[in-house]
Every structure is written in C-alpha cells, then in structure tokens.
Amino acid sequence: MNKKLLFIFNPHSGKGLIRNYLVDIVDTMIKAEFDVTIYSTQARADATRKVLEEGAGYDQIVCSGGDGTLDEVVTGMIQANLDIPLGYIPAGSTNDFANSLGIEKEMRLSCLTAVHGTPFPCDIGRFNDDTFVYVAAFGLFTEVSYQTPQQLKNIFGHAAYILEGAKHLRDIPSYVMHVEYENQRIQDEFIYGMVSNSISVGGFKGMTGPDVKLDDGVFEVTLIRKPKNPIELNEILACLTNLIDDSDMVYTFKTSELHIMSKEKVAWTLDGEFGGEHDDVTICDLQQRIRIVVDEEEAAKVSKDCQ
C-alpha cells in the first residue's frame, strides 16, 4: 500500500512561484509512490491547525513556503507530538533555513530531495509555549519594519541600516535585561539579541559563527549591548559587517537553555514572523526533535557527528 503524504503550501510565499511547479511537484510525489493530499494555506496559522488536526493520519508531510510556513508546520508537528519525516520545498524570499540545510532553491529539485532524501534529526527551539525552527530575536525592529517584511527578513542589513540612520544614540531602543544560562548571569542593556540554530540568518551566512551544527542540542546566542558613544556604535557596526570578530559590545555563547527577563515587554520575532511581546522568556533546545528530509551529503555537513 502506498504511503500517505500531506503536502501543505502557502500560495503567496515569495513571488507565488509554486503555481508554475505544482503539477511537476505532485507528479514527483506520486512517482515516489505516495498518495498525496494537497492543502493550500488560507490564512496565518492555518498550516499549524491543519497539521495539528490531521497530521497524525499521514506517513510524511512536505511543506512549501517561506520560513514562516516551515515554522507553522513544525509548530503543528510539535504540538501534535508527531514523529514523521518532514520534506521542505522552499518558496520564500530569504529561505535561511533551507540554505543552512543545503536544500535546493529550484522547486523540482527540492521536491525530489523531499521524497527521496535522508531524514536529518534537527534541533528545534522551544520559546515559552511557542516553537521556532532556527531563530528567535528581539530588538532593532520598529512597527514600520513589520509593514515592510522584506526589510525585516534581512535582519542584519536592517539592523545596520537602523544603527547607521540613528542620528542620536538615544534614538536606538534598548532593553535592560537579565539573562541566565548554565551557571552564568548577565545583567545589561541590549539593543539586539538573537538565539539561533542556523548557518544563515537574514540571508547572511556565517553570522552565527564557524562551527554551527544543527543537531548538537545547543543554540548560538548573540546579544548586542547598547552603545554609549559613537566609537562603541562603530565597533558594533564593524562586528555586524564582519570587519572584526570579537568585541566587548557583543556577547556570543552557546547554550541548550536560557532565561531572559526584562522590566518592560519586548517584541520578539520567531523565524522572521512576529512572536509576541514578552518580559519573561525561557528558550530550550529540543535536540533532534524533527526529522527534516535533506540530501545525505548536506546532512553530513551540519551534523555534530561529522566534524
């Protein structure tokens, strides 16, 4: 008997390119001996609902969309406690996570990988009661940026743009925070923070360090302190644009769990989408929680077992 595959796609992701490839994608899935159910998402959070309500009836899920759609499907799988392989056909504008996993941009190729590839047990982030696939971040976002998603997606370009555009240092929003991880405690004022499990963030490769593995049970954490003078601001910009590797203005560390508390509520983004405002956040690495189907050679590059 054929295996049952649920194919969920966001028809609006990126430039809506999926329309040109839908027939080829479904044909590839059927040739790989799957019975295919197709679902186009109808609204925000619809992918999570679909997986939560119906995912248990399938042997595999494949989703197509941007990072936001992938996030929603993974959230549904975690909430439903599903342990079936997940294939991914990237269709968004940035596709950070697909880049990290070496998933092809060309939809027919990524579909072949989704149905014939190797399941890679990938770490997933828990953020209070929510889930993220590869990045949770706060700071340097304004209301305006949510209305111009393209800028928001390009996190570092956007951060550098805001920092450079700030005429006065006091214009840069900052948050007094208390951060705890392992036996460490940090109390400081931050303008930006990022907890990630990805080689590429905001379209930039290498921002999270040289030895990122996606199944090692730890996140890479970057916290940027509030600059008190133009010299410190320049130091941060140099760090963001990779001109210097190390700075007292930027904390970087790895951890499997951290706790961040602040007096005021701070807006977060999870995988590039709005993740709510919080004053108390616990982030945990759910090690190897979702099996994402990728090319075997690419999996080896991001696995802790192949240094």
Ligand SMILES: Nc1ncnc2c1ncn2[C@@H]1O[C@H](COP(=O)(O)OP(=O)(O)OP(=O)(O)O)[C@@H](O)[C@H]1O
């Ligand atoms: N039919 C729909 N109408 C409106 N929004 C939708 C619909 N289907 C999905 N969405 C929402 O669109 C958001 C963005 O989708 P997605 O991340 O797939 O695309 P993108 O923003 O183009 O890609 P990227 O994040 O890579 O730039 C998701 O949070 C999802 O909930």
